Amino acid sequence: MKRNMINSPRNLNSKRNNISANTENPVFLHQRIGIFIDAQNIYHSAKHLYHSRVNFSELVKFLTGNRTLARAVAYVAKSDPNTGEESFFDALRKSGFELRMKDLQIFSDGSKKADWDVGMAVDAIRMAQSLDVIILVTGDGDFIPLVEYLQVGLGKRVEVAGFSKTTSGQLKEVVDRVIELENIPKILLSIHTRQSKRKGKK
Numbered sequence: 001m002k003r004n005m006i007n008s009p010r011n012l013n014s015k016r017n018n019i020s021a022n023t024e025n026p027v028f029l030h031q032r033i034g035i036f037i038d039a040q041n042i043y044h045s046a047k048h049l050y051h052s053r054v055n056f057s058e059l060v061k062f063l064t065g066n067r068t069l070a071r072a073v074a075y076v077a078k079s080d081p082n083t084g085e086e087s088f089f090d091a092l093r094k095s096g097f098e099l100r101m102k103d104l105q106i107f108s109d110g111s112k113k114a115d116w117d118v119g120m121a122v123d124a125i126r127m128a129q130s131l132d133v134i135i136l137v138t139g140d141g142d143f144i145p146l147v148e149y150l151q152v153g154l155g156k157r158v159e160v161a162g163f164s165k166t167t168s169g170q171l172k173e174v175v176d177r178v179i180e181l182e183n184i185p186k187i188l189l190s191i192h193t194r195q196s197k198r199k200g201k202k
Contacts, residue, residue: 031157032070034127035063036120037137039074039092042181045139045163052188054181056095062184063135063161071127075100075116121146125154133157137181141168147175 039056046054060072074097076089089099100119117140124134124146134150136143139162150156151174159177160167172178181187 029066031067031132032130033064033067033133033135034071034124034131035060035069035073035135035137036124037072037074037097038116038120038140039076039097041140042137042162043088045166046181046188047191049163049165050182050188052190055187055189056092056097058184058186059137059161059181060096062187063137063179067133069096070131072097073100073123074098075120077101077116078103117142124150128154128156131156133159135159135161137161139163139167139171141171144168144171144174147171151176
């Protein structure tokens with residue numbers, strides 16, 4: 001199957017379709033989209049880069065735009081309930097995400113791992129037949145082979161949403177649209193601001 005050249009990044013006046021704070025969300029009517037998010041990776045990136053938390057409801061709203069949201073899946077790892085992770089999971093559910101969970105692996109040397117790359121790829125391919133657009137919320141360059149297969153092999157439009165500082169440059173080059181999360185209005189909620197408000201109420 002030939003790739004739809006209308007959606008090809010090479011046909012967008014040779015410029016990457018980046019979304020910045022001063023750019024309106026492009027409208028692609030009648031398209032069914034699927035959002036696949038490495039939720040905890042995005043959560044920790046927001047926390048360490050911007051000392052903020054992600055407003056997942058605004059994220060879904062912006063990524064969807066005037067299109068039809070068919071599926072929204074968040075990939076998370078369970079570790080210790082005492083960390084308050086359940087409230088994080090609840091926030092994702094309330095924002096419309098289906099959750100895929102696995103236990104955090106802790107190795108003998110103390111290192112930890114919760115890799116969802118394969119799971120995200122399998123789901124994206126499995127659900128692609130009922131979607132027009134696949135949106136990967138991640139900055140991981142390991143997804144490049146998946147992007148190329150979805151585009152060339154299945155004829156799908158692929159967009160990536162991630163923080164500009166942590167998104168692979170090569171990944172940006174192969175997708176049809178790049179959304180920089182830090183430039184989406186209302187997407188970042190300052191942790192410092194929320195803590196200050198609580199102190200002010202005391």
